[in-house]
Amino acid sequence: MTTTTPVPTTPPPPPPPAHHRAPRGRGPGRRGHAPGRRQAGPIGRALRALALVGASAIFLYPFFWLVSASLKPSESVFDNSLLPGDWRFDNYAEIWDAVPLATWIVNSVTVTLAAAVAVTISSALVAFGFAYFRFPGRNALFGLVIATMMLPAVVLMVPQYLVWNSLHLASSQVPLWAPNLFGSAFYIFLLRQFFLGLPRELFDAARIDGAGWWLMFRRIAVPLCRPALVVTFVFEVQAAWTDLVRPLIYLRDPDLFTVPRGLKTVLDQFGEGGEMRWEIVCAASVVVTVPMIVVFLVCQRQFTSGIATTGRKG
């Protein structure tokens, strides 16, 4: 499975009903504008715009608050003004010196990339196996894949620890990415759907030309399903980067910490019960959050369409 925190272990929603019922003789633009003809009056429209802008402000506010607090002197963190009166870029230098932030970032990047690459390749292979071939035991095994999607991640938390412990890998970074080598039920399901959507004739033609299975996978299936593979990769990047549970279980040595695990240490050290230097905690929080924001802004189209079609809950 991906991680323990995002727990999207259920198959996607039933295909939206009425999808295949084309709006006869009408442009596609006719649908989707909901109670359409009943156009709201100017007041209604203004209210709606106001609600939307207000909601957006509330959703964006914490980001601005966090960034600005990370640049304030300690005593004015809670003054709740969005512009620091006194800009303290030193806070970032201080957190950089106080904890091995660079090491954590390198660790996180390594673990995240390993996890995402591993899960994308292995899930694609398995999905292709289930999508393309008919073989004895296929339906039963695919049923098992679905069943593991239903399994709450928590149930496996302890026993998987014991597995890694018996391999003497329980205090290393290996458990953070190695499970992904075996594919993940959710992505297998997602990619299989995409592979099933490819025209069968493509493969038949390639087969007549003498192509083997591997060639078909590599040269036909993978290139044509690149968008789905990108979705898989990016989902897993997010899951692996933000995970705290597994780093808490497996990482003891601060030099092996990932950024979220390190952030927890920073909180314990500088936050409540510690030095009460919240601006330092905020600076570290910005460091852990910014990469995900960048990834999202770069890949947002894949992200939102991926969510809409697969129903993953983040």
Add this chain to the structure above:
Amino acid sequence: MTTHPIAPAAPPDRRARARRWLASWRHRDTRAAYLFILPWLVGFALLTAGPMIASLVLSFTDYDGIGPTHNVGLDNYRQLFDDPSVATSLLNTLVFTALRVPLSMALALALAMLLLRVGRASGFFRTVFYLPVMTPSVAVGILFLLLFNGNAGVVNKALGLIGVTGPSWTTDSSWVKPGLVLTTLWAVGATVVIYLAALKTVPRELYEASELDGAGRWASFVHVTVPQISGALFFTLIVNTIASLQTFTEAYTAFYGTGNTQTYSSDAALFYVVYLFQQAFQFMHMGYASALSWLLFLVILVITVLQARLSKRFVHYEYEGDPR
């Protein structure tokens, strides 16, 4: 190419089928297929099936990770009932879930319906609503401590502006869970995107028809929108419930520090998975933790089955009996 031995047909036919089925194992396609799915098979055996069996066995022992292991029979399961923390954490988790799931569904639906009609700007707003989903849960836990701080937090400042004295969200045990619920509502964006996709598939003719029948806005929301997107509603209900029952990171970040020092409050933030985590990895009570995880599994299973039962009465599928 083969089919499965399905229902037993006439005897000779069955034998022929069995022979074909056996023969199909020697087919080169079969070997290729199993090579492709081999990674999953290995992973399933090593990291899912094996560990689950081990966990079931361990739940009847006093395994602590190092020392000798003894069979303790049903003691762990009996202890589940005697241990007050189990009831507390289970109740906390259920309350949190009961608050969070309906609120997040309602908020997501409201936002999705607002987004549906903005046209070109909807991409921007969708991004805004989705950004919090990308935020690591550790940072969300920290934001909770800061923004919901009882004295200086911006939430209470804002409440003060409208003349309300806000509670001590982070220290008053009756306000910890509502505070955490509000904080996690921030990450409602994934559900919004799902609802938005579902809303876009509702055929406009239905609204026109309901309008002709004289239905008001509310009536067409209840009788057209909700039934039409009930598949998506049901899906998010199940997924959000399962996720909420396993809440860990935000609560652990905010309230549990080094060496299990609880930073504030009573046991109000002791969620079930937090307790399980402590038992397993702080006290190394692996056997007891295994029993705890099986109890949670059972709870999740029961709740999911109940929800699925319930949904049969409410979820509307377009083509009933479509064998798709």
